[in-house]
Amino acid sequence: MNQEPGWLFRQSDLVLGPVPAKQIVDKLYSGELTPNSEVQLMGSGSFRRLADVPEFKVHVAKAEAKMRVDAQAAQHTAAQRSKLTRVLAIAGGVLAVLLIGVAVAGNYFAVHGGKSAEELAWGDISIDPPTISKARRSGGDDLVDYQSTKKTPTAVATTPTGPTGTTPTTRPPPTTRPPKAGDDPDGLAMGAPDEGAINAVVAKHKPTLIKCIKLIVKPDMPLTKIPIEFAISEQGRVTKVWVDNPDFKDSPLNDCLLQELQKWPFKPGASAAVNLSFNVGKRG
Numbered sequence: 315m316n317q318e319p320g321w322l323f324r325q326s327d328l329v330l331g332p333v334p335a336k337q338i339v340d341k342l343y344s345g346e347l348t349p350n351s352e353v354q355l356m357g358s359g360s361f362r363r364l365a366d367v368p369e370f371k372v373h374v375a376k377a378e379a380k381m382r383v384d385a386q387a388a389q390h391t392a393a394q395r396s397k398l399t400r401v402l403a404i405a406g407g408v409l410a411v412l413l414i415g416v417a418v419a420g421n422y423f424a425v426h427g428g429k430s431a432e433e434l435a436w437g438d439i440s441i442d443p444p445t446i447s448k449a450r451r452s453g454g455d456d457l458v459d460y461q462s463t464k465k466t467p468t469a470v471a472t473t474p475t476g477p478t479g480t481t482p483t484t485r486p487p488p489t490t491r492p493p494k495a496g497d498d499p500d501g502l503a504m505g506a507p508d509e510g511a512i513n514a515v516v517a518k519h520k521p522t523l524i525k526c527i528k529l530i531v532k533p534d535m536p537l538t539k540i541p542i543e544f545a546i547s548e549q550g551r552v553t554k555v556w557v558d559n560p561d562f563k564d565s566p567l568n569d570c571l572l573q574e575l576q577k578w579p580f581k582p583g584a585s586a587a588v589n590l591s592f593n594v595g596k597r598g
Contacts, residue, residue, distance in 0.1 A: 444512075515580055
């Protein structure tokens with residue numbers, strides 16, 4: 315049985331082989347040999363370009379086509395990677411700008427009294443900081459002075475007990491010991507409300523009043539201020555609410571506010587009056 319003589323091939327300055335024709339074809343497809351590589355059939359006496367050898371011309375054409383496809387695929391992959399890199403760079407730049415904008419906006423609102431996330435959820439409703447004073451209203455709407463109405467005793471004439479004609483004597487008014495600061499652990503002996511404790515309760519629980527304010531909110535309502543005042547008794551219970559806006563005095567707002575305020579846990583102490591103002595409606 316005749317066996318095909320092997321093939322020699324050049325790589326750089328080396329002559330390698332002999333190898334079967336199939337190995338020459340494999341090296342051609344893998345790129346180890348090119349159409350310009352020189353090969354020689356053992357015993358032929360001369361080297362020729364691989365592209366000029368009839369036995370390999372078909373394989374040379376297929377290998378060149380494969381190389382073109384591989385080159386295009388590599389070029390497409392490189393272009394996609396470059397595009398992705400540009401997109402990521404742009405996205406990173408946009409994100410950086412957004413983060414800077416958020417930081418600037420947060421700083422602006424912090425400096426200029428911007429609303430918290432909780433307040434933004436209230437829509438067109440905000441609450442001004444409270445002011446606290448000693449209780450000053452009566453059961454009605456008139457303002458009254460709640461300072462002590464006890465009068466200082468005056469001199470009192472005594473009934474004569476001595477012999478007839480004895481000159482009546484007078485008794486000096488009894489002295490009253492002023493209260494000492496140490497007599498009241500809360501510092502309320504003089505009737506001063508504990509503003510810190512009241513403010514803490516108001517700050518924590520004021521969102522519960524929003525549902526009451528929403529009872530009187532109307533669509534496209536212009537900006538309206540609704541001041542209210544409520545009285546806290548010495549037992550720490552809210553006993554009365556006044557709505558200082560004539561448009562809403564007889565609305566369901568009063569009952570709702572009182573119902574909610576009576577749930578607030580003020581501590582016992584001096585009676586106090588707390589003023590809050592609600593800003594309702596669209597700005598601008």
